Amino acid sequence: MILSLLRMKAIMQKEVRQLTRDRITFAMVVMIPLIQLLLFGYAINTEIRDxxxxxxxxxxxxxxxxxxxxxxxxxxxxxxxxxxxxxxxxxxxxxxxxxxxxxxxxxxxxxxxxxxxxxxxxxxxxxxxxxxxxxxxxxxxxxxxxxxxxxxxxxxxxxxxFNPQRRSAVNIVPGLLAVILTMTMILFTSAAVVREKERGNMELLITTPVHPMELMLAKILPYVVVGFIQVIIILGLGYYVFDVPINGSVVQILLGTLLFILASLTLGLIISTRAQTQLQAMQMTIFILLPSILLSGFMFPYEGMPVPAQWVAEVLPATHFMRVIRGIILRGADLLDVWRDTLWLICFTLLGLVGASLGFKKSLD
Known part of the structure; x- marks a missing residue:
């Protein structure tokens, strides 16, 4: 078999044109390494201050x-x-x-x-x-x-x-709950709407009397059960295997987790309504996941970050849930004690649902 440089050149030109026409993908190619290098290189700091x-x-x-x-x-x-x-x-x-x-x-x-x-x-x-x-x-x-x-x-x-032995597992396991839920919940719903477009089901949805808000809620509610299954697995293993104490109320844990699951699923829906393909949805998801893991306080203390990085962290639901879940599990707090973070999760979910609904409306025009 003889390789043809001309044929290869023609295909390469097609791929380059296709990439440049896909504005979201092209932007991700440049922006993901640029923004994250600047953000994490500037924000990640193990030398804690203030x-x-x-x-x-x-x-x-x-x-x-x-x-x-x-x-x-x-x-x-x-x-x-x-x-x-x-x-x-x-x-x-x-x-x-x-x-x-x-x-x-x-x-x-x-x-x-x-x-x-x-x-x-x-x-x-x-x-x-x-x-x-x-x-x-x-x-x-x-x-x-x-x-x-x-x-x-x-x-x-x-x-x-709360942790007199200074065991790292006591701090890591509740944080892992936030990280794992962030990864899975956003991944589940980030392709939910765009998948309907790629499968040709969008015309069917247009002809039905389904309201955009009804569609958004129907897309996320089944995954709430999946999220609670993950919560039971993580906290169960953390308690019985790693001896992580659960000092707070189980009801408070479930309520706080429900707020975060809804916020994460809503964030995935926002991505799905903005993306044109599942590949774009996956790229945008990665763009959100890395800051959620590195800036939420899971790996590096929030107090060690410079102020601009803290502003970015404050926008992310994972940062607020990290405080909520550690407060309830380790310190025995309740949702009223951490009311600022609780209120942010509620507002993020409501505003996110409205934004996702409006984005879906626009896709129908």
Whole structure:
């Protein structure tokens, strides 16, 4: 068999023309590596800074103010709130407002004179990278307050909540629930509408009295059951195999997961109504999946990202569900405690359904 360069050239020219005419595919070829390289190269940072913390200064003294300033100067933490009682501060950890609390006792001056530990950190240990960063402050020097002639004792005591053994599985398994649901739910529905076009079923749908919103809901509801099956498998294995504690209510877990499943399925529908082919739908899905995994806080702490990357992360449903599911499972929170993330998932689903319905209407014109 003799290869013909002319025939090969003709086919290559056809492929290039076809690629340039397919605007979405051509844009993905350029934009996927460009945007993701800039985004992830800039956003992924294992050096954590500006961890939101609260402080309870029971001493109400000038020394307490100096210690608070010294802790904040490290740039590892940022004081976002001050509370009068330890109970209020612990509630801030439970609802995710603060990742740690610094408690300065009323006898702070006496502790300095006696060269004892000056206070205590209460830390959300469910995130091992966050707790490791706070642990670095355990022995921070405060030479402006006390001059140790011998070996310096720990400046602060540390109490790790929710994961005192600092096991990574405790943090990873709930996060995997968000990642796996993101991948499967978006993949299921990203080709749902465009598949009807490619199979020639769109004309049938046009002739039926089905309303666009009815079609969108009918497309996603069957996959809700699939999502719950995955939830049972992941949490069951996490509990029995990896000994991940489930501190929250099962009802709260299921409700929070339902909101995220609906949001993810809706995101897939938006992709499906915008794509012209299943290949385009798959490319757009990949474009969404990578940021959802890398910017949601699953692999790298949200606090370690620069502000522009956090803005991108805040748009993604996976970021909000990561906080919700870890809060419920590990900290025993409920949906009201994490109401901001709960509200975002609800609004995203409603707006997404409207957007997908309008996109389907346009495809009928």
């Amino acid at each position: 961890i939101p913390i609260a402080i309870v200064d029971q001493s109400e003294s000038e020394v307490g103010r100096i210690i608070a300033e010294a802790v904040e100067v490290t740039q590892v933490v940022t004081i976002v709130q001050r509370y009068a009682t330890v109970h209020e501060a612990q509630q801030a950890i439970n609802d995710g407002t603060a990742r740690a609390v610094l408690i300065l006792p009323s006898d702070l001056t006496q502790r300095i004179a006696q060269k004892r530990t000056l206070g205590q950190w209460l830390v959300d240990g469910s995130d091992t990278m966050i707790s490791a960063a706070i642990m670095q402050l355990k022995n921070m020097p405060l030479n402006m307050l006390i001059n140790y002639q011998t070996s310096q004792p720990a400046t602060f005591e540390v109490a790790l909540f």
